[in-house]
Amino acid sequence: MSNTEMKKVLIALDYDNEAAALAFVSQLSPNECRLKVGKEMFTYFGPQFVSKLIDKGFDVFLDLKFHDIPNTVAKAVTAAAELGVWMVNVHASGGTEMMSKAKQALEAYGDKAPLLIAVTVLTSMDQAQLSKLGVDKTPQEQVLYLAKLAKESGLDGVVCSAQEAQSLKAELGDDFCLVTPGIRPAGSDAGDQKRIMTPELAIKSGSDYLVVGRPITQAADPVQALGAINESIKGL
Numbered sequence: 563m564s565n566t567e568m569k570k571v572l573i574a575l576d577y578d579n580e581a582a583a584l585a586f587v588s589q590l591s592p593n594e595c596r597l598k599v600g601k602e603m604f605t606y607f608g609p610q611f612v613s614k615l616i617d618k619g620f621d622v623f624l625d626l627k628f629h630d631i632p633n634t635v636a637k638a639v640t641a642a643a644e645l646g647v648w649m650v651n652v653h654a655s656g657g658t659e660m661m662s663k664a665k666q667a668l669e670a671y672g673d674k675a676p677l678l679i680a681v682t683v684l685t686s687m688d689q690a691q692l693s694k695l696g697v698d699k700t701p702q703e704q705v706l707y708l709a710k711l712a713k714e715s716g717l718d719g720v721v722c723s724a725q726e727a728q729s730l731k732a733e734l735g736d737d738f739c740l741v742t743p744g745i746r747p748a749g750s751d752a753g754d755q756k757r758i759m760t761p762e763l764a765i766k767s768g769s770d771y772l773v774v775g776r777p778i779t780q781a782a783d784p785v786q787a788l789g790a791i792n793e794s795i796k797g798l
């Protein structure tokens with residue numbers, strides 16, 4: 563398996579203890595995975611924590627899901643680019659003006675710019691929850707609608723569930739990157755995730771990157787759990 567193939571797993575480092583997170587990371591190689599830092603660890607441990615991961619050679623997805631006025635989001639993604647992250651995201655529901663401004667702000671970084679992707683419909687949401695928000699579409703339809711806006715705005719891809727990957731690839735093309743949380747190896751606990759899929763099926767459906775948190779970090783042997791996922795998607 564080439565390193566690129568092995569780096570389809572983005573481990574969600576959702577720890578409330580920096581030492582525990584770093585102890586886990588010390589057992590990993592930047593050649594076998596990428597790392598995702600979200601709201602919990604960023605709020606506890608800040609940009610310094612992100613820098614520690616980058617200094618160890620890892621590609622970092624800064625998953626802060628910016629959702630604010632265009633000027634504020636453009637400045638926030640600029641801060642992420644200054645930090646040197648590999649990928650950063652915004653909410654597609656912030657609108658096309660916000661997404662376009664964010665993308666434009668990253669142009670100054672040339673080939674060092676992080677990938678900019680948009681969250682569509684959170685993988686913890688099902689049809690009932692979407693309806694409660696007043697959205698009349700199915701999750702599949704709403705994800706496609708928001709993904710089209712993200713593409714029109716020049717973004718590199720979206721966060722969606724693997725259940726939507728096949729139709730998004732067909733509609734938006736192979737180059738539009740699909741990052742899919744809600745990944746659950748067979749038999750693992752779904753927790754609060756609603757739109758889930760196994761790693762193998764997700765890759766077969768068109769996911770470019772699998773976001774995996776608890777099935778790895780809360781496993782009895784997290785390194786073995788990562789290895790098993792990498793093995794299951796080998797060559798796909």
Ligand SMILES: O=c1ccn([C@@H]2O[C@H](COP(=O)(O)O)[C@@H](O)[C@H]2O)c(=O)[nH]1
Nearest residue numbers: 574600683684685743744773774775776
């Ligand atoms: O739609 C979304 C967007 C982001 N996430 C994040 O991914 C991980 C998933 O962790 P698990 O433990 O594997 O459920 C987590 O950090 C979320 O904030 C998402 O789940 N869904």
